[in-house]
Amino acid sequence: MARVVLKDLTKRYAGGNLAVDRLNLEVADGEFVCLVGPSGCGKTTALRMIAGLEDISSGQVSIGDKVVNMLPPRDRDIALVFQSYALYPHMSVYDNMAFGLKLRKTPKADIERSVREAARILDLERFLDRKPGQLSGGQRQRVALGRAIVREPAVFLMDEPLSNLDAKLRVQTRAEIARLHQRLQATMIYVTHDQVEAMTMADRIAVISNGVLQQVGTPKQLYEEPCNRFVAGFIGSPSMNFVELKVQREGVMRLVCEGTQVVLDDAMAAQLRHLGLEAATVGVRPEHLRVGEPEGPGLRVSATVDVVEFLGNDALIHAASEGRDVVAIVGADTRLAVGDTVILSAAPRHVYLFEPQSEMSLGAR
């Protein structure tokens, strides 16, 4: 096992566009780090640079305190699980997993042992003689994992390994990968566009947008303390509600626009005054909205219910306030019907403020 350090990692394509822009990240030994972001944000490119499948335009990749920029993939002691699994179609499952070891001239007995152990962990023992073409998607995925495990690499790299699975299988396999990580205590770097995967599996998450690292932190940190609007909106499902409000200074300082107002508590007010802002973007998560008037400072929205989605224990309310959509998660016993006018509120600690230009968070508390 080893730690991975990315220093100012950059990928520049001909024509000048930066796929990855000065990415700095440290992955500790045995840590599970997720790279998340929307499609095309550069996370896969970064992963491929770590693997050695893409040239590094500038910056450094170190695996286990050794700079590996110039090393070919085979010398970097990594394993990569591809999105499409990339299994050798003409080899049996056993041979697929044994291939890397065979190339390294590992003694046959050792190969046998490693492969069978990996097959046992992944419940593949019945399939060792079959070819990939005869397996289901989930089984193929496990073979791809097995091929990586057997190599006992310093770092596991995974490129959206779950995206080709159906929803149910995805949930199942997610848990398996998490279990695998616990069991092997391996350093894992996992790329995905699905923030749910990231939140559930990672020790730490790195959010990337347009090649630029937005924020690194534990799931809890990213959820509770997003550093900018992008991270705030990316993490959490359904995503955070945003609204632009203007500062109103008469009387108690507040932020207003039609239908919505935020009564600021002292901390927030001080921030705004200090920064001299005339407007701010306000964000609040659907799960933090309550039906009813606010008790004290906080957010208050008046909206008309548009769609009510019954989720069993909760209800997902889509409402419209002066042309803006608001999404709230409330208890299922809240009787709301389409067309009702409803007051939604949130406590100050759940209200996030963002600078309109830079979109940086102003801190919620």
Next chain:
Amino acid sequence: MSVAEAAGLAIPVRRRRLSIHFRPSRLVLNVVLVLVAIFWLVPTISLTVISFRPEGLFGISGWWTVLTAPSQLTIQNYETLLSTGFATGGILDSLVTTAAITVPATILVTVLSSLAAYSLVFGRWRGRTAVFLVIVALLVVPVQVALIPVAQLYDAFGNLTGLKLFGSLPGVIIFHVAFGLPFGVFLMRNFYTGIPKDLLEAGRIDGAGEWTLFRRVVMPLGLPAAASLAIFQFIWVWNDLLVGLVFLGGNPHHTLTIFLFSQTRTLAANYWVISTGAMISIVVPLAIFFSFQRYFVRGVLAGAVK
């Protein structure tokens, strides 16, 4: 995040830097390939040059002397050969004969294959798969198995109706069409399976009959494949020797290949006729090859069985 991205559907296609196989030094590789290309071009160039050299020089000096003495080039051979005009058995007559065989054969194969393929893909009668398998089986059957009986058939037909098939152009055409059909049906059928059946169902709801569906929906969509088939078939028939030899036997009109072949059976010293004649014979297929290369390659890739 768009809906598509959220659903994981938008997977960007990036040009990946790939080094798949050996890369000997770039220079060495290019030099080797250039040499191979030159080697490959030499026969064609030699034929061209020889046809432009005076007949007398043939055994005396090699054609490559033209590089140092370009003045020896002359169009005398062409003048002599073409001066026979359209005399029966001459080169121009052979050109016309070949065209008169190839064009109808190509058109017939393309049209009949398209029709048959339509029936095999969009028809709703039982036994379609069986028929298609039979046609696939026929793909590799050599013409030898049919030469003699068909000749006899032609004779019998001739005696019956007074229409001479053996030794006539229609006889050759008919034979070529028959042996072009398996490949044609194979190609067109494979292409047609890619046409969504919904289109035809919409057409049927609109009230179109089978012929209209074929003419207005399937055939226009199938034009690329039909073009590939036509070009492939054209070159194949144009360059054929055996079928022409057998079924034009005795006919004073020859195909270009027969013309060339008969030159080798006469005394050896008339290589000027051979080279000039060969040049004239390859002009048409080469022109088609270069103009429609893409279609030709696609035909080759689709079939790969002829």
Next chain:
Amino acid sequence: MAAQARRRSLVLRRIVATPAPDPGAPNLEAAVLPETGRAPGGGWRRHLGSLAFLTPAGIWLLVIVGYPLIGTIRDSFYNNDSTKLVGLGNYKTLFSTADILVTFRNNVIWVIVFPFLVTFVGLLFAVLTERVRWATAFKTIIFMPIAFSATASALVWNSIMSIDPHVGMLNASIETVDDWFNAPGLYPVNTSAGQTVASLAATGLRPGPGATLESTATVAPGQTLKLGMIGISPATLQLVGAEKAVVPPAASGAVSGVVWRDFSSSHPAVRGVVFADEDGIAGLHLSLLSSNGSSVASTVTDADGAFRFSSLSTGSYRVEAVANNFASGFTGIYWLSGTQSLTPTSGLSQTAQALLSVPLVDLSMITAYLWIWAGFAMVIIGAGLAALNREVLEAARIDGATEWQTFRRVTMPMLAPVLIVVLVTMIINVLKIFDIIVNMAPSVSQANTLAVAMYDFGYASSPSANGLASAIAVILFILVVPVIYINLRRIR
């Protein structure tokens, strides 16, 4: 138009009103009918509609391919004018006639050598052009010969492989290289045609060791020699710039003499006299041999044939015309030989010899055919290469494979289906090879293949031997049956 619209809306209403079909129900088509009062199951009319499209092709195939196939099989069991049933007689004849067995041998040679060779070359080109910028141009050049008729190509290669180095490029190139190492002399003797150096000696000369001519008499310094030769053509002498022969005066301490063409048109029968109309042999390399046979001096004759070795010590010497003078240089390899074989066959029985030899012309024709079809293989394999899943190759690299290991253990197995398609196609192609044989191999050669034999029996001999020809056709058909099976398996 309005009627159509009305019909359509009625149809749509019926669709919406129809309950969702369950999987076991007949397809939706049956429920969707314009209101014409026809029964819902009236599909047979439609079936017939598209079945009709198949009939032209179907009938054509049945009449020209299907029925004749049966006819040929039947004919193969009859005698040559199809009057008497002979059972397996034709086949017996085919398998016992030496000439036919040779034909089989040729087909075997073609099938064993060509498909694998062309697949290999195609693979090589496809891989080499993978990352070259001008790959398309290269591929076009290699692919182009497929547009030529096999006839035209055969004729082109005929000329390239001509035995005469003035015509055939191949022999000309070899000659150029060969001349560098073994330059021909001015007076070459065509040993492959049976000429000998000895026949050139006329007066005062005799054959010496190692294809030389040496003076019969020995001389001492101060004497002259007259060495006469015949069998040298005046045209050659003219090219060399020879002049009329002159006997040089003797010189002390030197051996002098003249080498001349001892043939006078005015005195054709007289030898040994230097007549005024006889030419000297110019440019001849001479060597002076001492009494123990070693060379002590060398010179070249003048334009009039005169020579002189000066400053000699006493002793007896011979003059020798060195072998180089008569070296014939390269006379051309007969690439299209139907009898000269690659395999050693001496000491074997007649039939064994015939069956085991590989005529040179077969290999020459294979080369020509390769020129035509390598592009085909290259294009198909190139497409197969491009379609490979790149990620599997990347996985191999990550697994630790070098480029060569990746190619051998991952790429090649994944390419196997494509390679097999090419191989099989070429085997079929080569089984019935005809055009190139009749246009390239000399007609009385051992290079005929089955298709050629069939043509000969069926059309080139009179009366035509239908039985035998049909038997060969049937054999050809049987040979392709395995491929039919493979193809069908592939489709299913």
